[in-house]
Amino acid sequence: MNNSYRIALAGNPNTGKSTLFNAFTGLRQHTGNWAGKTVSLAEGTVRHKEKNYQIVDLPGTYSLFSNSVDEEVARNYIVFEKPDITLVVLDATSLERNLNLALQVLEMTKNVIVCINLIDEAEKKGIKINERILTRKLGVPVIKISARNKIGFPMLLDTIDRLVSGKIECNPVQTTYNEEIEEKITTIESKISNLVGNTISSRWLALRLLDGDKALLTEFNRRLVLNDQVRREA
Amino acid sequence: MNMNELFSEAQAISSPQLRDDIVQQLYSRSRELCDVGVSYTKTKADTRTEKLDAIFTSKIWGFPIMLIMLGVVFYLTIAGANIPSSMLAEFFGWLEGYITSVFQFLHAPDWLHGILVLGLYRGSTWVISVMLPPMAIFFPTFALLENYGYLPRVAFNMDRLFKFVGAHGKQSLTMAMGFGCNAAAVMSSRIIESPRERMLAILTNNFVPCNGRWGILIVLASLFMAANFTGGFKLLVTTGVIVGIVLFGIVVTFFVSWALSKTLLKGVPTHYTLELPPYRRPKFFDTVIRSSLTKSWTVLVRAVKVAAPAAILTWVLANIHIGDTSILLHMVEFLDPFGKMLGLDGYIMLAFILGLPANEIVLPILLMGYLSTGSLTEVDSLVDLKQIFLDHGWTWVTALNVMLFSLLHYPCGTTLVNIYKETKSKKWTFLAFLIPTVLAIVVPFIVYQTAKLLGWV
Amino acid sequence: MDESNKISLFQGKKGNLIKISSISLEGVMRRRLLDLGFVPGAIVEVIKKSPLGDPIAFRVSQTTIALRKEESMKIEGELVNHE
Numbered sequence: 001m002n003n004s005y006r007i008a009l010a011g012n013p014n015t016g017k018s019t020l021f022n023a024f025t026g027l028r029q030h031t032g033n034w035a036g037k038t039v040s041l042a043e044g045t046v047r048h049k050e051k052n053y054q055i056v057d058l059p060g061t062y063s064l065f066s067n068s069v070d071e072e073v074a075r076n077y078i079v080f081e082k083p084d085i086t087l088v089v090l091d092a093t094s095l096e097r098n099l100n101l102a103l104q105v106l107e108m109t110k111n112v113i114v115c116i117n118l119i120d121e122a123e124k125k126g127i128k129i130n131e132r133i134l135t136r137k138l139g140v141p142v143i144k145i146s147a148r149n150k151i152g153f154p155m156l157l158d159t160i161d162r163l164v165s166g167k168i169e170c171n172p173v174q175t176t177y178n179e180e181i182e183e184k185i186t187t188i189e190s191k192i193s194n195l196v197g198n199t200i201s202s203r204w205l206a207l208r209l210l211d212g213d214k215a216l217l218t219e220f221n222r223r224l225v226l227n228d229q230v231r232r233e234a
Numbered sequence: 235m236n237m238n239e240l241f242s243e244a245q246a247i248s249s250p251q252l253r254d255d256i257v258q259q260l261y262s263r264s265r266e267l268c269d270v271g272v273s274y275t276k277t278k279a280d281t282r283t284e285k286l287d288a289i290f291t292s293k294i295w296g297f298p299i300m301l302i303m304l305g306v307v308f309y310l311t312i313a314g315a316n317i318p319s320s321m322l323a324e325f326f327g328w329l330e331g332y333i334t335s336v337f338q339f340l341h342a343p344d345w346l347h348g349i350l351v352l353g354l355y356r357g358s359t360w361v362i363s364v365m366l367p368p369m370a371i372f373f374p375t376f377a378l379l380e381n382y383g384y385l386p387r388v389a390f391n392m393d394r395l396f397k398f399v400g401a402h403g404k405q406s407l408t409m410a411m412g413f414g415c416n417a418a419a420v421m422s423s424r425i426i427e428s429p430r431e432r433m434l435a436i437l438t439n440n441f442v443p444c445n446g447r448w449g450i451l452i453v454l455a456s457l458f459m460a461a462n463f464t465g466g467f468k469l470l471v472t473t474g475v476i477v478g479i480v481l482f483g484i485v486v487t488f489f490v491s492w493a494l495s496k497t498l499l500k501g502v503p504t505h506y507t508l509e510l511p512p513y514r515r516p517k518f519f520d521t522v523i524r525s526s527l528t529k530s531w532t533v534l535v536r537a538v539k540v541a542a543p544a545a546i547l548t549w550v551l552a553n554i555h556i557g558d559t560s561i562l563l564h565m566v567e568f569l570d571p572f573g574k575m576l577g578l579d580g581y582i583m584l585a586f587i588l589g590l591p592a593n594e595i596v597l598p599i600l601l602m603g604y605l606s607t608g609s610l611t612e613v614d615s616l617v618d619l620k621q622i623f624l625d626h627g628w629t630w631v632t633a634l635n636v637m638l639f640s641l642l643h644y645p646c647g648t649t650l651v652n653i654y655k656e657t658k659s660k661k662w663t664f665l666a667f668l669i670p671t672v673l674a675i676v677v678p679f680i681v682y683q684t685a686k687l688l689g690w691v
Numbered sequence: 692m693d694e695s696n697k698i699s700l701f702q703g704k705k706g707n708l709i710k711i712s713s714i715s716l717e718g719v720m721r722r723r724l725l726d727l728g729f730v731p732g733a734i735v736e737v738i739k740k741s742p743l744g745d746p747i748a749f750r751v752s753q754t755t756i757a758l759r760k761e762e763s764m765k766i767e768g769e770l771v772n773h774e
């Protein structure tokens with residue numbers, strides 16, 4: 001058991017998550033060049049350097065504030081199922097919007113690897129990405145890949161391996177908001193950590209509460225009730 | 235203090251402006267990151283996608299191209315499947331001879347041969363030879379279009395029409411999924427954000443004929459509608475008829491969406507955002523292999539899994555007698571008057587009822603029913619097939635009405651289960667059953683009565 | 692800001708660049724638009740109308756997004772010159 005890890009593939013819609021999933025697991029998750037091809041979870045496994053990885057392909061999301069059911073599926077998985085590593089798959093040709101989601105994921109969980117996919121397309125368009133700068137600025141590994149052409153996989157697998165075996169550590173650089181927001185975050189944050197402890201990032205949850213994410217609240221309460229039931233039955 | 239109280243507290247100190255600021259500041263940081271981490275070496279933007287969009291979403295060509303695409307996909311499917319289908323059928327027929335000899339050699343009782351060979355074997359091989367070749371062509375062709383990026387353009391072109399009937403433009407995407415499988419398409423409706431429009435997409439998805447229904451549509455179109463044509467022209471006419479049926483399904487979708495928007499699902503169209511990704515050349519080989527092999531295989535396994543028991547059941551019903559008629563005939567006689575009103579008959583009604591678990595098995599069950607009353611013993615070719623239908627009084631109106639019934643009738647069992655899972659409501663699942671059923675009765679009824687009035691039949 | 696330069700995204704002509712100043716939409720849709728990059732300050736390019744005139748496709752933060760008239764009318768901005 002301690003030799004097996006769960007890796008979730010998150011990212012904007014249509015960034016090649018299912019393609020990467022297929023390349024890893026050899027499975028046949030369907031792909032399509034449109035936002036919203038995948039609407040539910042798919043799981044597969046891959047073995048690398050004596051370790052087993054369970055890969056979870058998620059529906060794409062524009063943000064962690066879920067708007068539709070498929071996005072909610074993805075969001076709930078990252079928040080509540082807590083994969084060992086979250087691979088955020090980004091589209092190299094539209095990094096600005098894609099990074100927006102990556103930043104949100106970094107607020108939520110620590111072990112994140114950022115994969116910049118479709119690097120072949122980006123090169124064709126003359127887009128040059130300096131992943132070292134991004135790694136430094138984000139505090140987590142940033143790796144350029146092409147899921148379709150299987151470029152950058154050794155590096156990616158190696159990074160995963162070093163992360164789970166503790167040889168490297170992620171220190172996500174948090175986004176600092178303006179003073180007003182930061183103040184309010186601090187007010188709420190302390191109360192949240194009393195309530196949830198270390199299970200969920202309290203800074204992130206504080207932001208979501210300020211944001212007014214009702215769906216998240218509902219889901220949170222639902223899971224709380226479920227947990228209570230399990231505890232009572234045990 | 236619990237989470238709900240915290241939520242209220244947070245909301246009390248929050249404001250819409252603050253929420254906007256959060257997103258905006260995230261975006262500013264993204265932009266800063268891009269400024270330092272990304273550089274552009276080409277000054278000229280890539281205009282390939284733009285040029286293609288100028289054609290695919292053009293005022294003049296947008297709609298004709300969609301129609302042509304639909305036609306081409308179906309033409310390839312029908313034309314390409316023709317020969318492999320008959321080869322498979324021949325092969326299975328040849329194999330059946332040997333299997334029967336083995337049964338005779340073992341002195342197996344007649345009833346066993348009946349159930350296993352005449353029921354199970356024939357039923358499932360029929361499904362394989364009629365369904366597999368079209369699927370093996372359709373799925374990869376469609377997957378290529380899909381991976382290329384054409385589907386969002388369809389949604390872009392069609393949105394105005396969907397807005398008009400109060401539906402969501404992404405319904406065209408879920409409908410496109412419906413060609414493959416309605417059950418999967420019902421799940422794909424998750425991409426529609428608003429519950430009302432999502433429900434519309436779920437309730438009407440069935441009016442797109444899934445591949446399980448093409449077998450019957452293609453066979454009947456080529457036997458009855460394109461009968462007077464030969465060669466390449468016959469294929470064209472068959473394709474034309476199928477495209478016509480599909481278009482009629484789309485019209486019905488619009489009509490039902492509109493009617494529901496005015497009644498049970500009242501409301502104005504809500505939010506709509508659609509991303510148009512750049513066109514990307516698919517990895518040809520990968521896409522073709524993945525979709526033809528795996529997808530056809532899964533669909534086929536499902537079909538055979540359902541077809542086998544259904545075939546056995548039909549055989550049993552046809553061979554157990556109450557009085558001097560079989561159970562099957564009793565049922566047929568009971569359903570016959572109703573079927574006749576729609577220009578159909580008791581066998582057809584029974585086949586559709588027994589076919590609830592999966593549309594693929596409707597035609598084999600129908601044939602087994604007809605055959606059990608003994609006119610022909612083996613279906614070697616399509617000509618024999620047509621003779622069976624003619625012997626049971628079919629005309630082109632019968633064929634048309636069977637096609638319409640197949641297009642419009644209740645979703646298959648798997649789809650209904652998925653509808654229940656997605657809506658979590660018995661009421662809506664029941665409506666998803668009821669609305670198509672009513673239409674499947676009303677439309678053929680009108681067609682038949684009109685045809686009778688005009689003296690066509 | 693020059694008031695005469697103020698137009699909604701819907702009024703934009705093909706090829707226009709519009710710098711967003713305000714979004715008069717609430718709730719989920721506002722949130723979705725922000726997520727897609729329709730944030731105040733962002734520059735949006737009008738790409739093209741669909742064959743039936745609605746929706747219209749816009750280029751925003753390096754992606755192409757189509758919006759219906761109802762929404763694009765409520766996003767306002769300032770026409771900026773081609774760079």
Ligand SMILES: Nc1nc2c(ncn2[C@@H]2O[C@H](COP(=O)(O)OP(=O)(O)OP(=O)(O)O)[C@@H](O)[C@H]2O)c(=O)[nH]1
Nearest residue numbers: 014015016017018019031032036037038060147148
């Ligand atoms: N050129 C190129 N295309 C790619 C690459 N990776 C994926 N694609 C294409 O991008 C499209 C989207 O891929 P998917 O894997 O379906 O994307 P996804 O992230 O799973 O999308 P959703 O399920 O909608 O969230 C497909 O057409 C792929 O063929 C890549 O590295 N290079």
Ligand SMILES: [Mg+2]
Nearest residue numbers: 017018037038
């Ligand atoms: Mg996917």
